[in-house]
Amino acid sequence: MSIKEQLINIKSSLPKEVTLVAVSKTKPVSDLQEAYDAGQRVFGENKIQEMAAKWEVLPKDISWHMIGHVQRNKVKYMAEFVDLIHGVDNFKLLKEIDKQAKKHNRVIDCLLQIKIAEEDSKFGMSEEEATALLTSNEFQELENIVIVGVMGMATFTDNLTQVRQEFKKLKDTFGVLQSIHERLETISMGMSGDYELAIEEGSNMVRIGSSIFGARNYPI
16 A cells, blocks of 8 residues: 555544654655655654754645654754654753754743653653652743643553553553643554554554554664
8 A cells, every 4th residue: 555545544543633643764755745745744753863854855834743762962953843842751851952942932842751661661751750840940940842741652562451551551640740730732652553552542642654654764
């Protein structure tokens, strides 16, 4: 199936309140253009410089989401255009995003990444750390970022019961944090292999790559 056909299939299966982030990392500009021509406007990348290079040449009404782990020294390369940063897992990073957004007279939306998986390789805050951040005086002083929700990545496993429990944990954490920070509205969870389960557990933003574009193109 073509990218357009894959995209239409997935979009037709999503509830209308769920945002589809087409994960285009490692994919050539021609693939993104094909998805764009089929109506897709939200794209997710996990490397800032790759995203910036694509932003330079693709239509300017694309909403770019940074979905990977963010290094503070690279925030400046995306501050001019990024719409949503999914992986904010500490206050120092948030402060840097605020600083770089201010240089461009922008306000950048961010999601707090919550650690829900058991794998050590996954980044993220605990519910307690996220609560402490949102209630801190330092956070109140940031004027060029808005925390609009949470993001989480489930354990990479075939055990769907475990994955469901991890998604439930993120939804519960969202509820706790929303009670102290009313602007939260987004729960970004679910990828190609588990997005249907994630939606059942309350996700309203899914990050889908291989089901649209096929397997990733990694250099040999």
